[in-house]
Amino acid sequence: MSVCRTVRFGLMAGAATAVLAAASTVAAQQAQDGTGGPDAVSLTVYSQNVALVEDTRNLDIPAGRSRREFPGVSASIRPETVGLSGHGLSVVEQNFDYDLLTPDRLMQAAVGGEIGIVRTNPGTGAQQAERARVLAANEGVVLEVDGRIEVLRDDGVPTRVIFDEVPTNLRPRPTLSVTLDADGAGRRDVTLNYLTTGLAWKADYVARYDERAGTLDLTGWVTLTNQSGVTFTGARTRVVAGDVSVLNAPYDPRGGGYAPPAPPRGSGTQPGAARGLADVYVYPLPEPVTVANNQTKQVGLLALTNAPAAKRYIYGSDRPETAGDPRAAAVAIVFSNGAGPDGPARPLPAGIVRVYMDATAGEPRFIGENRIGHTPAGSDIVIRTGEAFDVSVQPRIVSEETVQRRRGLAAQTRYTMEYTVRNARSEPVTVEVRQAGLGPVTELSAQSIDGTVRGRVAVWSVAVPANGETVLTATVLTGN
16 A cells, blocks of 8 residues: 555555644644634635635734745645735745645655554554655555565555655645745734636526516526635635636646736625626625635525516527528517616626526426626616427518629628518417628618617517417618
């Protein structure tokens, strides 16, 4: 057996106990040199797997130069982004030690030196202690024991490995060491600011739609994922909605990452209220949270009740075309995130909305989910939940011709379009027909139903009777 990663050379429980004891000793020594962790921490988490950490510790610092250690920083820290501030302090040098104390690293550090091994006879319980020189610790551990060459293996014989000391370069957790120059002695707050990868967030929503009342209740959740290598305890946390420019990070032996050049700060807002900053929105979480390493945590972000909502049928085409068969219209729930009884209008970060609707018996039923983009406050939000097999649209190009314009201008195309909208339901419906794939200059004429042009999309609202159909015709002149 050994401290290597492979099973056949795995360390037995006794050896693991010895390693943990050694780690506790080192931790105690470091606690004398510095602090065990931050006294206060705040996180600003971006959606691009990067976060700004603000780590504040109250330290007693002597005058002049001194070296202080800051254990408990993120294992995925980008050392080149570290900034330290404190009254009367300047930084002379800083080092990030991420060579962590593990059984494997302990054995590798012992190559060329001696260790103790204790074997226990499983039949009698008698123990035999020997000294051994470590010759190699690559894919297995090779030992020289009393002139014999042995491979430390897991053969069922209980064996403990005893190390005389812990190498000074191995740490029980990632540690930042800083050489400070202080203009005077005394206790003061010292703040570390740094960027780290391994922290990410996303928004998830649960919507409950009441078709009879025409309202929707929306609950928003922030899902935080921490794979940074450290636990953040009681962290004041903000999440940033919106995409910021990122650059390739310099080489980092722990792995590359991306980070925004100028992290925003969202202080001064009410809990749960978004604050616009540099074309992104910062959402402070309502209370401090503890996010353990390798943990996913959900925290409530917002709650909207009785927002006006309606079901809508939508048909969209990417280009003018003729379809041989009718195409199903999409079913969507449309609501506004404007001001309401719960407070002012709020922007919504991008995320997945899962929609439930009460059945006849009153129990909620899942009817679909879709992703929404970053949505400004006061916008209409369209959530497509599926397709309607009993509402369809069949487009047809009746005619198509090229229209020459005056000299120097590009030609345009004139389409005569026909859309047959069918409704097999027992009640009338309204279908929004959206024709995309048009040029920046588009004109509508000869319309059987008045439509509008929104950007490069022509939109008509078509009312269809129960168990009937409506034919929409229009001439579309489009081009550059």
